[in-house]
Amino acid sequence: MSDKVTQWAYLNGQFQPLHETKISVLDRGFLFGDGVYEVVPVYNQQVFEWPAHYARLERSLALTHIPNPLDQQAWLALLNELIQRHPWPHQFIYLQITRGVQTPRDHLPAAELIPTLLAYTNPLAPIDKRKVSQGIAAITHADLRWQHCDIKAITLLxxxxxxxxxxxxxxxxxxxxxxxxxxxxxxxxxxxxxxxGTIHTPPLNEFILPGITRLVVEKLCRQHHIEFIERDIDQAELSTADELWLASSTKEIIPIVRLNHQPVGSGQAGRLWSQMFDLYQAYKNR
Incomplete structure (x- = not known):
């Protein structure tokens, strides 16, 4: 990132340089992880899939009983100003809303706290298919998370x-x-x-975040007649998979080519991944 670019943040109604932005040590997000967040990609200075991101944000706030500090249009106006303050064509915006500042510290939230709203953006590097096609290695690991992973909470230990x-x-x-x-x-x-030739993914439940990239993949499967099945996936099935993918807003769709030090399928990115990668890029640039 060029030193000449001032990176801006929005905190509680004010734009300010990111490196000067500070929150109170009494903020419940800092003390309890009491808050939610969103990560929103921007392509060609346009917010990607904003209605879906906003719906998920609104749901996370409702389930945690944190008031939404802005309506949908005000959120979009904020994001667009943040985007325009930076020269990067592709960005990813981080939004965080905590329950607010409370003193003295108490597990029980006080009534009528004012939420803390933070937003800032970073440059998003273009996705290089040749590089991504090299894939990643992964392991299996015990799911140690809490019982409400469908909330995009900031508690990510x-x-x-x-x-x-x-x-x-x-x-x-x-x-x-x-x-x-x-x-x-x-x-x-x-x-x-x-x-x-069929794409399987776990069904949405309390252990699954309703991912926006996941949603787009499902939409593309319907449009292009690729079989898409939501069902429980057992760990034993992983060793016989033809392909395994991960999907997120900033990484898009990544092939796993090794799992637990063993090759997945052929040990290379698969044919269906290549097709979905191309469909996703076309969808982004439509």
Whole structure:
């Protein structure tokens, strides 16, 4: 990033340089992880799939009983101004809303707290198909997260620990597995298993974040007559998968080519991944 570019943040109604932005140490997000967030990609200075991102944000706020500080149009106006303050054509915006500042510290939130709203943006590097097609290595790891992973909450310690475990195993990510053997997600992504030309993914429930990239993949499958099935996936199925993918807003769709030090399928990015990658790029640029 060029030193000449001032990176701006929005905090509680004011734009300010990101490196000067500060929150109170009494903010409940800092003390309790009491907040939610969104990550929104921007392509050619246009917000990608904003209605879906907003619906998920609104749902996370409702389930945590945190008031939404802005309506949908005000949110969009804020995002557009943040985008325009930066020269990058492709960006990813981080939004965080906590329950607000409370003193003295107490697990029980005080009534009528004012939420803390933070937003800032970073440049998003273009996706290089040749580079992404090299794939990543992953491991399986116990799903240590809480019972409401469908909320995009800022409490991500278990996700961090899964990433650390992957790094220690010389891998880049982890597929999380419940005690009953069900595979849920990656450490920060939805997962897909491909077998005999069909895309399988775990159904949305309390252990699955309703990913926006996941939603787009499902839409593209319907449009292009690719079979898409939501069902429970058992850990034992991973070793016989033709392909495994991870999907997130900033990484898009990534093939896993090695799992637990063993090749996935042919050990290379698969044909269906290549097709979906191209469909996704066309959808972004439509």
């Amino acid at each position: 278990a996700n961090v620990m899964a990433k650390q475990a992957a790094q220690a195993a010389e891998a880049q990510d982890a597929l999380l597995v419940r005690p009953d053997g069900r595979v849920t997600e990656g450490s920060a992504s939805n997962m897909f298993l491909i077998k005999d």
